[in-house]
Amino acid sequence: MRRDGIRVNLFRVGHVWHYRFQLEGARVQRSTRETDRQRAAQVAERAFRHAKLWARNGKAIPTLRQLVEQWITIHAPTASKAHVKVVETFGRLHLYEIGDALIDELSTDRVELARVRHLETHAPVSANQWLKVMRLLCNWAVRRGILPAMPFHLRGLKVQKKPRAILPVKLAQDWLAAIDEREGERDAVRTAVRLMLGLGLRESETISARWEWLDVERRIYTPGRTKGREADPIPVPGWLLDYLMPKRLPAGQILVKPNGKPYAAGFTRTAMLAANQAVGAPHITAHRLRGTFATLLSESGVPVQSIQRALRHKNLTTTAAYLEVNMDTVAQGQRHIAEKIGFGLHPPTSGAPMANEAA
CATH class of the missing domain: 3.30.160 (Double Stranded RNA Binding Domain)
Structure with missing residues (x-):
């Protein structure tokens, strides 16, 4: 024809x-x-x-593979490296049979079959991440006017949630000491983990951290390069300020290699895993150190909206996902509720006598 x-x-x-x-x-x-x-x-x-x-x-319907390439070309200069890498990996390894399909030919059935292919070699949580990237790309095509609407409707898989590690308070000092002992005079990782624990910074935000963003008089630090482009000031706790002051310079990067180049992503991981093993801590990584910061704020009574601002999250749901449940605080709250209602004290379940009986 x-x-x-x-x-x-x-x-x-x-x-x-x-x-x-x-x-x-x-x-x-x-x-x-x-x-x-x-x-x-x-x-x-x-x-x-x-x-x-x-x-x-240039506004016709591209294939899914072409859409990935367009997204990377447009977002690479401004999006975080981690975000771009996720989409790049998706386009390089996980397009399956729909990679060369025009995106207006995608359907719920075709996307679901591709997800089945992904599940042959990956866990359900990875399949949900795969679907998230699919939605990201197609929603972007809708916003650009390439597609009139989302071409598929597919729910994420239900995944059994696992408890995520936070650094126990009783191990924090020993954990930091193990980091210091391993790193010796190399100061970058030692400082980075304290910035993450004390300010809730992402590892990437410690790499770009600068001295001029630290206001010593007001005792605040304002990250100048963040994932969401925010510039919200964060209070600096006294212990962290005491640690930073002897190293303070008028300007420049806080963490810098001897050759002047910035550190690469993941530069704190090896030291953290070694410290975990040394003190018997759970699997603490840079991300879980940020989660520890958020959880400890919550346990100290800080409202979740304030924690959201400190973590620089646009969505409160994202912040809630960082907070681990502490059943000790739940039990304490239950006791306060009982006292207010007037239920009084109840005998322990272990069978131990009540205070008046012991008397």
């Missing part, structure tokens, strides 16, 4: 029809996934029409 003077060839591989055409010097060849020639011709015609529009104005 011919479209605008360009021949679109249909041919079969086994029982499935494929199409092939050339447009502006580029050869396009894909499967229609159809065994019926008439339906295959419709798929080929639509693919040619989209390709032609794309060549003219």
Whole structure:
């Protein structure tokens, strides 16, 4: 068949029809996934029409693979490296059979089948992350006017939540001492873990931390490079200020290599894992140190809205996910409620005598 003077060839591989055409010097060849020639011709015609529009104005319907490339090109200069890496990995390893599908040809069935493929080699929590990236890309296409609406509707899988580690208060001093002993005179990791524990900074925010963002008189630190582009001041606790003052410079990066280059992502991980093993702490990482900061604030009575501001989260739900439940505080609250209601003291479940009985 011919479209605008360009021949679109249909041919079969086994029982499935494929199409092939050339447009502006580029050869396009894909499967229609159809065994019926008439339906295959419709798929080929639509693919040619989209390709032609794309060549003219850049706003035609791209394939999922092309959409990934566009997203990375546009967001790489401004998004965090970790965020870009997630999308890049998705596009490189996890497109499966839908990678060369035009995104308006995506459907709930096709996306669900691709997720099934992902689950063959990955855990359900990874499949939910995969679906999250799919939604991110398609919602971006909707906002740009490439798609009229989301082409699929699929819920995430229910995943059994696991308790996440926080650094126990009773181990904190020994844990920091283990970090210091391992690092010796190398100051970067020692300072970074204290910035994370004391201010709730992300590891990336410790890498970019600068002395001029520390206001000693007001005892606040205002991160100048953050994931969400916020510039909210954070109170600096006295113990952290005492640690930083002997190292303080008028300006410049707080953490810097001898050669002047910044540290790479993950530079604190090895020291943290070694400290965990040395003192018997749970699996503390940079992310869980930030979670420890949030949880300890919550246990100290800080409202969740204030914790959200300190963590620089746009969504309160994100903040809530950082907070681990402390059943000791729940039990204490239950006792206060009982006293207010007038229930009084109840005998311990262990069978020990009540105070008046012991007397």
